[in-house]
Amino acid sequence: MATVTDPTRTPFAGPSLDEIEAARAIVGRVARQTPLESSRFLAEVLGAPVLLKCENLQRTGSYKIRGAYHRLSKLTAEERERGVVAASAGNHAQGVAFAARELGIHATIFMPVGVAIPKFQATRAYGADVVLSGSIVDETLRAAAEFAEQTGAVLIPPFDHPDVVAGQGTLGLELLDEAPDVATIVVPIGGGGLISGVASAVKQRAHREGRSIRVIGVQAANAAAYPASLAAGEPTDIAPVPTIADGIAVSRPGALNFAIIRDAVDEVVTVTEDDIARAMLVLMERAKLVVEPAGAAAVAAILAGHVPADGTTIAILSGGNIDPLLMQRVIGNGLAASDRYLKLTIMLPDRPGQLARIAELLAGVNANVVEVLHTRHGRGLQLSQVELDVSVETRGTEHRQQVIAALRTAGYDPVVDDE
Incomplete structure (x- = not known):
């Protein structure tokens, strides 16, 4: 568990509230307003109302479409002509491929050799050229960067860019419109794009309105770069251990994301593999929602007792793209953990x-x-x-x-x- 500095400090390192509000008009062209569902079971566990923000039901199956579409929409005509390239094991790949198709931009997506077949097929179905390269995401990222240098294609980062952060921040504005009395928002963290966008939006609006909202980030214990980085005061590399939550398995925080999280996020906690499996099972059985391991991290934190019962709490379900074979194994682990x-x-x-x-x-x-x-x-x-x-x-x-x-x-x- 890592406690972060004073969250009331403004302005933040990232996009302004006005920039996020402008991004909302752009992102709204493609992103749907996903449901915000109440959970009686989790409310009983926490001792306070709990709402589930179902970005697992978003187009392409995750929130990533928000940042990807906003970033691509900002490209110049000359940049669009050169095409875009991205590297991802799944959700960012699909977000960029979808956004490129909608904007008429050619996309090349690099994915690890062992990527789940459904994610590979979905990315290709959106019209992108998919290249399998590297056994881990870091190797895939290097291959994409080399491709960008050789061809002139614009590299679309998964989290460390102001346009991406502003796009993800539109989710924060949506939460405040849907649940204006929210006291705590719990967000999965990988590189930090989603939580830095959400925290930027909700903290700045809350500051403007003269109130406070707690933002808690959640990482998989096997790939928790942020606690170490916050303790060191700067982005720090870790050697991640394999985790079922591959969507948030990042070895180093984004530089921009780290600065925002340091200033705007109240706390970062970690959850175990069993915590995540148990959360996925709870979501399937109690909420009838299929959520990928990374997307269940916020609920895992509630079940593990890492979230205080202090008014209405929103848990963001960040994605639902899960390989059916992995789901089969996770259900077994979740049953055992329960x-x-x-x-x-x-x-x-x-x-x-x-x-x-x-x-x-x-x-x-x-x-x-x-x-x-x-x-x-x-x-x-x-x-x-x-x-x-x-x-x-x-x-x-x-x-x-x-x-x-x-x-x-x-x-x-x-x-x-x-x-």
């Missing part, structure tokens, strides 16, 4: 009736068996032993403990895979 999915390994004597006995014990505590693997060939097994791997559905922490206790009371020694 104590609703339990994997056990049990050593059994190799004699008839043992598997039936385990099934009977599990049925006795109403645990639904999902998967069973029964083998005599596990490493380290005695000739008189078999290994049973069993996965069961549970109803939560208390039921999980009841299942384990029933097996131990019957004389078995189950090993839980996360212990």
Whole structure:
């Protein structure tokens, strides 16, 4: 957790409120006003009203269309003729490709070799030339920069540019119009484009109106460049660990974004992989919303207890572009993190009736068996032993403990895979 300096200080390093309001007229040509939905479940968790800003339902599936379209709309006729280039693992790619198509500009998008197929296909469907290059986004960014230097195409940065920040700031104005009594806004952070735009807009308008609004940023703990940078007082490189929230996995803050966040954001917190998976599951089950891991970070912070209960809170769901295969894995992780999915390994004597006995014990505590693997060939097994791997559905922490206790009371020694 990192606390930031006085958020009432103005002016900010980024675009002025007038510039963001002007950007709104431009962005409004393509971006839809996404729903702002209340969440009773999250309100009960937080102890205060919670609203969900559904940018996962935005055109192209994320807020990125706002900054991309605004930046491209500012290009000169000569720059448009040269075309644009961008690098991204997904949402920025789709935003730039869509904006270029709408404005009649040729776009080349560099994406990592391992990019999710749905994101690759969507970017190409918007009319961009897609080039797969590099195994990580930093390598892809370098390839795009080299392409820009060689061809003269205009490089469109994902977050570190005033026009991009102003475009993302239009979301902040939208929030204030929809929920004028908002007290706290929780925003996912990668490079910082979204939160620097939102914070610039809401802090400047709140200052003009003589009131305060808290802005909290959220990073994945495995890729949290901002806490280290804020502590150092300048943008600092980190070595990110792989995270399911690849949309906010950035190794270094943007220079402009850092300056705005330092001055305008009240706090930056981090969430774990389990926190994110649990948040995605909550959004699917309770709100009927499909949100990508990065887009669920704000809700993850609420569930993890990082957000104070101080009036109406808005959690921005920044995107919904998720690979179905990743979703399948995340649902499993989310169930496990919520104590609703339990994997056990049990050593059994190799004699008839043992598997039936385990099934009977599990049925006795109403645990639904999902998967069973029964083998005599596990490493380290005695000739008189078999290994049973069993996965069961549970109803939560208390039921999980009841299942384990029933097996131990019957004389078995189950090993839980996360212990």
